[in-house]
Amino acid sequence: xxxxxxxxxxxxxxxxxxxxxxxxxxxxxxxxRGHDHGVPAEEMAARxxxxxxxxxxxxxxxxxxxxxxxxxxxxxxxxxxxSVLTTHDGFFLTRRYGLRHPRFDGGQSPQVSRDVFVATDxxxxxxxxxxxxxxxxxxxxRMGPYGRGDPLPWMLEPVAGRVDGxxxxxxxxxxxxxxxxxxxxxxxxxxxxxxxxxxxxxxxFHLFVGLCDLPEARQGRGGLATENEDIRTHVIGFxxxxxxxxxxxxxxxPLVLSxxxxxxxxxxxxxxx
Numbered sequence: 001x002x003x004x005x006x007x008x009x010x011x012x013x014x015x016x017x018x019x020x021x022x023x024x025x026x027x028x029x030x031x032x033r034g035h036d037h038g039v040p041a042e043e044m045a046a047r048x049x050x051x052x053x054x055x056x057x058x059x060x061x062x063x064x065x066x067x068x069x070x071x072x073x074x075x076x077x078x079x080x081x082x083s084v085l086t087t088h089d090g091f092f093l094t095r096r097y098g099l100r101h102p103r104f105d106g107g108q109s110p111q112v113s114r115d116v117f118v119a120t121d122x123x124x125x126x127x128x129x130x131x132x133x134x135x136x137x138x139x140x141x142r143m144g145p146y147g148r149g150d151p152l153p154w155m156l157e158p159v160a161g162r163v164d165g166x167x168x169x170x171x172x173x174x175x176x177x178x179x180x181x182x183x184x185x186x187x188x189x190x191x192x193x194x195x196x197x198x199x200x201x202x203x204x205f206h207l208f209v210g211l212c213d214l215p216e217a218r219q220g221r222g223g224l225a226t227e228n229e230d231i232r233t234h235v236i237g238f239x240x241x242x243x244x245x246x247x248x249x250x251x252x253x254p255l256v257l258s259x260x261x262x263x264x265x266x267x268x269x270x271x272x273x
Contacts (some may be wrong), residue, residue, distance in 0.1 A: 007032060013041040014048060023165050026055035033089065047091055052165030053120035054093065057204060060121060066193075078102050082111060093118040119203035121163040123172035126258035127183055129214035130269040135241050135262070136214055137255070138180055139232040156234070156244065158254050159183075159210075169193075169206035177210055181233050187211035189269070191261045196253065207254055209262055211269070238266065 014031045015024060030051050034044040044051075083098035097114050127136040137156045146153035161176035163169055170188055177183040191207040214235050244250035245259055262269075 007035060010035045010041050010044075014044045015052075016048070019052065020166060022059070023052060023055055026059055027051050027165070030054065030093075033086065037089070049162075049164060050091055050093075050120065053162050054118060056163065056165040056167075057119075057121040057202065061204070072104075074102055080108075087115065115200060117201040117203070119201055121169065121204045121206065122160055123163055123169040123176065123206045123208065124158045124160040124254045124258070125173040125177060125185070125188070125208040125210040126158040126255070126262065127177060127181065127185070127210045127212050127214065128262060128269065129212060130266075130273065132214055133238045133266075133270065134214040134235055135238065135259075136181055136183065136212075137234045137236065137241070139234060140230060155252055156250060156255060157252055158207075158258050160254070163206070170208075173206070173208050173210060177212070180231055183210070183212050183214075185210040185212050189265070191258060205254060207258060209258060209265075209269075238262070 011028060011031055014034070015027060019027070031044060035041075078101070080100040081097065082100065083096075085096040086093065087096050088094040095116050095118055097116060098111055099114070100111050101109050103109055128134070136159070138159055139154055139156050142153055142155045145155060159173075159176050159180045161172055161179070163172045167175075173188060174185050177185055187210070189209040189211065191209060193204070193206045195201075196203045196205055216235060218235055241250075241259055242263065245256060250256055250259060
């Protein structure tokens with residue numbers, strides 16, 4: 001069997017037959033890096049969803065950049081990329097870049113080394129019932145607070161999930177509300193699309209408020225066992241939700257931003273029913 005046949009067979013075994021050609025082309029280098037390093041095809045296939053989501057995020061970044069009205073419109077190709085090293089290649093991915101970039105004074109930076117956590121895009125949605133003036137929050141154990149040494153590593157958050165390859169953020173938001181909270185949304189209000197920690201991560205959030213019916217103020221359970229999710233849901237009134245901001249119990253960025261946006265837009269949403 002030729003090397004070409006071997007590579008094509010490996011690619012097919014990892015990605016399967018149904019990936020659109022543009023997404024397949026974008027994902028191919030990451031897949032073939034596994035081939036070149038002797039990673040079994042079945043091990044790479046277990047990373048398929050993440051590989052496709054990372055590829056989809058790169059495609060989205062190229063097609064929908066934010067405006068450059070105040071900030072510099074200096075293009076990406078003005079950066080001289082001198083080396084790229086994949087320092088971790090598994091379910092998660094990290095890379096080390098050696099590069100030089102233009103300076104605001106017209107000069108060029110010295111070569112700098114920067115580590116990047118290569119993440120996916122994600123959709124986050126705060127479910128809100130404008131008629132009953134209630135929100136739904138999810139609670140789950142989070143490794144970030146745990147790794148930081150936080151004595152209380154369970155966190156209140158909006159519903160959230162990875163944008164799968166070929167999926168729109170709106171589709172992800174609706175899917176995740178069903179999976180995590182058993183909720184069917186009747187509408188979505190976009191809050192923002194933004195980088196979370198641009199100093200070292202590619203992670204990009206699409207943040208929404210989801211309009212829905214929340215008939216009972218209660219706790220519930222949600223999440224997918226196949227993803228080892230252990231989620232508790234809380235349906236609470238708007239005033240209590242805002243109290244979480246005041247007390248600091250709402251201590252992650254997406255929840256804080258969602259609640260502040262809801263405070264601003266609440267009268268409009270309630271008037272519209």
